[in-house]
Amino acid sequence: MLDLFSEEAPWQEPLAEGATILRRRAREEAPALIEALLAVAQQNPFHHRITPGGHRMSVAMTNCGDFGWSSDSRGYQYTEQDAENGRKWPPMPLLFRQLALDCAREAGFPQFTPDACLINRYAPGAKLTLHQDKDERDLRQPIVSVSLGLPAVFQFGGFARGDATQRVLLEHGDVVVWGGPSRLRYHGILPLKPGDHPLAGAFRYNLTFRRAF
Ligand SMILES: O=C(O)CCC(=O)C(=O)O
Numbered sequence: 713m714l715d716l717f718s719e720e721a722p723w724q725e726p727l728a729e730g731a732t733i734l735r736r737r738a739r740e741e742a743p744a745l746i747e748a749l750l751a752v753a754q755q756n757p758f759h760h761r762i763t764p765g766g767h768r769m770s771v772a773m774t775n776c777g778d779f780g781w782s783s784d785s786r787g788y789q790y791t792e793q794d795a796e797n798g799r800k801w802p803p804m805p806l807l808f809r810q811l812a813l814d815c816a817r818e819a820g821f822p823q824f825t826p827d828a829c830l831i832n833r834y835a836p837g838a839k840l841t842l843h844q845d846k847d848e849r850d851l852r853q854p855i856v857s858v859s860l861g862l863p864a865v866f867q868f869g870g871f872a873r874g875d876a877t878q879r880v881l882l883e884h885g886d887v888v889v890w891g892g893p894s895r896l897r898y899h900g901i902l903p904l905k906p907g908d909h910p911l912a913g914a915f916r917y918n919l920t921f922r923r924a925f
């Protein structure tokens with residue numbers, strides 16, 4: 713299929729102090745990223761986790777890297793194994809690691825060393841309510857988030873759940889990096905609208921790179 717935008721160079725949009733959108737930054741790598749994440753999911757399938765409050769999450773998740781994030785009735789945690797099957801998480805593909813390092817550096821965080829990558833899969837209607845990423849030990853390390861497939865509305869708020877939020881559309885290949893003074897900002901994803909993406913079909917995928925320990 714002819715893609716009129718494939719030659720478009722990536723550009724940066726500041727979101728807040730310490731938070732930047734790298735528009736289209738991962739577009740070139742996207743086919744390989746999707747292939748690699750599907751390979752991870754073949755080794756360790758997507759699951760809908762249960763929140764500590766007993767709700768089934770609408771987003772399906774898996775992980776790769778030394779540690780993986782998950783949720784169950786006891787709370788949120790990073791573990792070396794998937795509690796679902798007792799197996800170690802698949803290794804983080806080199807392509808993932810390199811992209812995360814490059815994006816972090818371009819956004820002003822040259823010291824980023826991710827040890828975990830959470831892979832989210834959104835089907836139509838799936839959402840992530842406003843939350844902070846705060847289960848990581850060293851909050852000086854940023855979060856690097858890569859959007860693939862169908863577009864979604866990202867909410868980026870303040871330091872209390874009720875603070876006003878910015879709403880930004882994240883499209884295929886967009887990368888958001890937040891750290892420093894923005895590291896603990898609330899953020900979320902509004903319910904995904906149905907669609908058909910040439911590479912991802914009915915889904916949106918999101919990779920978040922983190923330093924867990
Ligand atoms: O899907 C996204 O863009 C955000 C994901 C996120 O905030 C998370 O997994 O903690």
Ligand SMILES: [Mn+2]
Nearest residue numbers: 843844845899
């Ligand atoms: Mn998050």
